[in-house]
Amino acid sequence: xxxxxxxxxxxxxxxxxxxxxxxxxxxxxxxxxxxxxxxxxxxxxxxxxxxxxxxxxxxxxxxxxxxxxxxxxxxxxxxxxxxxxxxxxxxxxxxxxxxxxxxxxxxxxxxxxxxxxxxxxxxxxxxxxxxxxxxxxxxxxxxxxxxxxxxxxxxxxxxxxxxxxxxxx
Amino acid sequence: xxxxxxxxxxxxxxxxxxxxxxxxxxxxxxxxxxxxxxxxxxxxxxxxxxxxxxxxxxxxxxxxxxxxxxxxxxxxxxxxxxxxxxxxxxxxxxxxxxxxxxxxxxxxxxxxxxxxxxxxxxx
Numbered sequence: 089x090x091x092x093x094x095x096x097x098x099x100x101x102x103x104x105x106x107x108x109x110x111x112x113x114x115x116x117x118x119x120x121x122x123x124x125x126x127x128x129x130x131x132x133x134x135x136x137x138x139x140x141x142x143x144x145x146x147x148x149x150x151x152x153x154x155x156x157x158x159x160x161x162x163x164x165x166x167x168x169x170x171x172x173x174x175x176x177x178x179x180x181x182x183x184x185x186x187x188x189x190x191x192x193x194x195x196x197x198x199x200x201x202x203x204x205x206x207x208x209x210x211x212x213x214x215x216x217x218x219x220x221x222x223x224x225x226x227x228x229x230x231x232x233x234x235x236x237x238x239x240x241x242x243x244x245x246x247x248x249x250x251x252x253x254x255x256x257x
Numbered sequence: 258x259x260x261x262x263x264x265x266x267x268x269x270x271x272x273x274x275x276x277x278x279x280x281x282x283x284x285x286x287x288x289x290x291x292x293x294x295x296x297x298x299x300x301x302x303x304x305x306x307x308x309x310x311x312x313x314x315x316x317x318x319x320x321x322x323x324x325x326x327x328x329x330x331x332x333x334x335x336x337x338x339x340x341x342x343x344x345x346x347x348x349x350x351x352x353x354x355x356x357x358x359x360x361x362x363x364x365x366x367x368x369x370x371x372x373x374x375x376x377x378x379x380x
Contacts, residue, residue, distance in 0.1 A: 123339035186308070212312050219337040221295050221309060 122219055122238040129154075129229050130217040132207070134183065137192055139205030142181050148233035151255075152179040155203070156215060156225045158187050159195035164224045167242035168199045174248055175202035182206045185215055185223045228255055281321045288327055289314055292334065293342050301344065 124130075129147055146152045155171060157164040171180055182203035184192045189208060196206065209215055218227060221240055228237040228251060236255050239247065286303060292313070294305035302310045302317075313334070320330050334342050346352045 123335065123337060212308070213316075216312060216316060216337060219339075 122235070124219045124227075124235050125238065126234055126236070129227075129233050129235055132183075132209075132214045132217060134207040134209055134214055137184065137189055137206040137208050138196075138201070139203065142205040142207075146179065146181075147229070149231065150179060151231050152181060152204075152229050154181045154183060154218075154227040154229065156183050156185050156209075156218075156220055156223050156227075158185045158223045159191040160187065161185075161223045163242040165199065167224050168202065170243050170245055170248060171202035172200050173245065175204075178252075179204050183214070184208050185220070186210065186212050228252075230255070281318065284321050284327070285314065285318050288317055288321075288330060291344055292331075293344055295338055295342060 129143070132143065142152070155167075157167070174180070180203050182205070184206065187208065187210070192206060192208065196203075212220075218225075218235075219238075224242050226239045226243055227235050228239075230236045237251050239251060289303035290301050292302040294300045294302050294307055294310045296307040296309050297305050300310075302313055317330055320333070325333075331343065335347075340347060346355060348356055
């Protein structure tokens with residue numbers, strides 16, 4: 089009978105310890121999950137600013153990266169140099185979010201063009217199809233046309249390499 | 258007579274349009290209150306002024322105008338943003354424990370209380 093009386097106290101202690109452990113192990117830099125992971129890359133009907141229509145040739149054929157950016161976004165400027173470096177080995181498609189053709193062209197002529205194709209999502213409608221939170225945001229698509237990774241925020245070389253090595257496993 | 262008829266038709270059309278628009282507005286407010294803003298995550302879409310929340314509210318409004326149901330709109334958003342966008346978790350296999358835990362605890366406490374009362378009354 090005494091053991092039964094102690095039962096709620098034991099449950100309370102276990103629960104407290106579990107919560108303490110969970111809180112103290114929260115990873116601040118944890119990647120935001122996406123409902124689109126392992127889903128087919130959606131069909132996006134967007135205006136092309138430069139390059140050729142990419143998706144019909146790429147989806148299901150090759151691995152590629154889709155980077156949502158904007159000329160008005162400061163972290164996108166910071167990320168742009170990284171994309172420039174990584175564009176040698178990777179196919180990167182740029183989609184300008186809530187931007188204008190003129191501003192995108194100025195942005196590219198100022199910072200360089202890491203993109204195979206640049207497209208314009210003027211009102212942000214296509215971004216919703218990908219479950220976008222904001223810019224910059226980058227999607228890694230495998231050669232079967234499935235979204236394998238979503239990175240929210242500016243990429244660094246370290247993060248980029250980590251994602252590539254994670255996906256190649 | 259023709260003028261009167263014409264005015265009446267205009268009035269009826271205007272009234273039904275205003276009524277429909279008001280109904281959609283109230284449906285939008287109700288639905289947006291049940292959905293989480295994915296940018297400022299402790300606010301509902303209704304309260305949030307973020308760009309994404311504004312875009313999602315526009316899409317919801319358009320879908321309501323097109324006659325889509327609340328469930329269809331929620332399914333559309335869950336497919337893209339995950340179940341996290343819903344303030345009220347779905348009743349499905351993954352959430353079974355979450356929904357059934359209060360009932361299980363209530364039964365457990367009820368049973369314990371019943372046994373205790375029985376012991377006391379026997380004494």
